[in-house]
Amino acid sequence: MDYGLDKKTTSLKTFNTIFIIVWLLIACFPFIWTFWGSFKVRADFFSRSDWWYAISAFNTLIETGGKFTTNAYGQAWTEGEFWKASKNTVIVTIFVVSISLFLGTLGAYALSRSTRNYAFWLLILALIFRAMPHITLVSGYLFPFFELQIWGILPTTIVVLVAINQPFTLWLLYSFFKTVPRELDESALIDGCSYFQTFRHIIMPVMWPGVITAGLFSLMLAYNDFTVTALLLNQENHTMVPKIQSYLGTNQHEGNLMWAVSSVVSATAPLFILVMFFQRQIISGLTAGAIKG
Amino acid sequence: MPNKTFFWFFLPTGLAMILFIGLPIISTGIQSFYAQHDQIVKEVKKCDPFGCTVSIVVDNEQTSKIREAKPLGKFNGFGTYTDRNHLAVGEIKKFWNETESFSAFIDQVTNLPFYKALIFTLTYCLFVTPNVLLLGFIIALSLNAVARKIRGPLIFGTILPMIVTPLVGSLVLFWMIDSQGIIGANIQNLMNDPYLSLKSSKTLTWITIIIYGIWHHSPFAFVVFYAALQTVPQEPVEAAIIDGASRLQRIKHIVLPHIYPVVTFVALISLMDNFRVFEPIIGFSAEGSAQSLSWLIYDNLVNEEVILFGSAAATSIMTIIGIAILLAPVLIRTWKEFRIAR
Helix, strand or coil: CCCCCCCCCCHHHHHHHHHHHHHHHHHHHHHHHHHHHCCHHHHHCCCCCCCCCHHHCCHHHHHHHCCCCCHHHHHHHCCCCCCHHHHHHHHHHHHHHHHHHHHHHHHHHHHHHCHHHHHHHHHHHHHHHHHHHHHHHHHHHHHHHHCCCCCEEHHHHHHHHHHHHHHHHHHHHHHHCCCCCCCHHHHHCCCCCHHHHHHHHHHHCCHHHHHHHHHHHHHHHHCCCCCCHHHHEEEHHHCCCHHHHHHHHHCEEECCCHHHHHHHHHEEEHHHHHHHHHHHHHHHHHHHHHHHC | CCCCHHHHHHHHHHHHHHHHHHHHHHHHHHHHHHECCCCCCEEEEEECCCCEEEEEEHHHHHHHHHHHHHCCCCCCCCHHCCCCCCCCHHHHHHHHHHCCCCCHHHHHHCCCCCHHHHHHHHHHHHHHEEEEEEEEHHHHHHHHCHHHHHHHHHHHHHHHHHHHHHHHHHHHHHHHHHHCCHHHHHHHHHHHCCCCCHHCCHHHHHHHHHHHHHHHHHHHHHHHHHHHHHCCCHHHHHHHHHHCCCHHHHHHHHHHHHHHHHHHHHHHHHHHHCCCCCCCHHCCCCCCCCCCCHHHHHHHCCCCCCHHHHHHHHHHHHHHHHHHHHHHHHHHHHHHHHHHHC
């Protein structure tokens, strides 16, 4: 209850407002600027002579006859085969999310309902696994995968991403399952349900908020991953993020920077829309482990 | 829950983690003791009317044959760990004996690839983590004071840097800071120095990557602190106001002690994440002046001629040891708490 004891002076309020505006500018402006620039030609967005060209669209007007152009998008999606990369990303994301939720809910439910010591140690082990840098794991995968000839294909990457994702999913779902009272299970068990039936028909229906949160985080991991997808997939099967990197070019061949700019926008837009809708779940997920645990 | 039921419930996730996290770590360990085969050379005698010359060429057939027979490479023991690209024991000894002053010695050592990367990684952790905590906390306090109605969109704006992948985040910043981008070009104009650019200076590159790190990670700290601030009980705060405590005093003596466990949690997570810094180096194309441990591994794995499995594995194992050292205090504390709780 706010009794109005905490009186803020006007100068403090002004300072606070200014701070928030400055911070939001720092946080959001780069994205707005990239979005704006993706509709220009390269000579405008990366202008050697005058940065104002990016706003006045000097070269875009000369080259395309309009102030805005969608050439970069068109070329990247067709010539640059970004459509293939986004198709791969969709496949990887759907499978990673569904498999890791399936494995994660089962495992986390068991962990939350066990009173033994080993449940505690398994959680600690998951924490240690969570700390492993992904690139060190990839350096362990490459050689065996080459030998088994399963390198470069989507299923391998999906399984690897599911596994890498498990520790975090387990911790997150564990803290959610803990909030579901045990009495619910016990009454179902007394009524003659098996453990699996209890899990399936009694616990899962009340767990949807937690499952959605965990699903969102799996989705963000699979969608955003660079380390695993760049090194475990061949050129043909690349997902969006490694594809963007390949547009940047290397010392050997020149890339196409405007493709990269437009692809960055294409890849980020769905994520932003998703977050806009599920903001509450993401925040509750990030804090679940910290506040309750 | 009976052990048997637990086993069946946990089996799928446990199997996934053992197969794809546990085994790879062991596989990395084994690989680190092997090195790729040397190329087999043979002498070829070439005779022409003016006499015979003997030249040495690579025997491709033999080389690929031995590579197929022993794909793991030749056993190298701790050789990879001590070579020039890793701990560089021999080089350090040499520098110690040859250099005159201590600073010259340090200078030489920090030019070795592994130590260079280690120093960058540690510097990055050391600057990013505390600043992330501080900035995240200030944003949380500041947003907490705003009217509830407009908080939603403000939070959305705040968490944007966190939800994009580091590669995209660093690219978006790089395109602005680059000498042809909006900020870079204006700084050039302002300083009147057409050659001033990110790539021209090592210090500037490091500062940029650190600023990127703070930009990217602060939203995470913000979200957790913001949620924790909602749980601070109002009564002690009100009592403090009546007793005449200033705003700073209230934060220091009531709010901070209450959210202290969360602060350690955020510090731990962001330390773990910062230690694996790697994508921003690619995004900023800063390979020339900033290399991290993870980047060294990546560089070995994308090597054009032959993938340096052994070298990558040795760096990986040392990175894992680094992570273990970072995690040790937390694990020891958890273990002690667990023993007391029993």
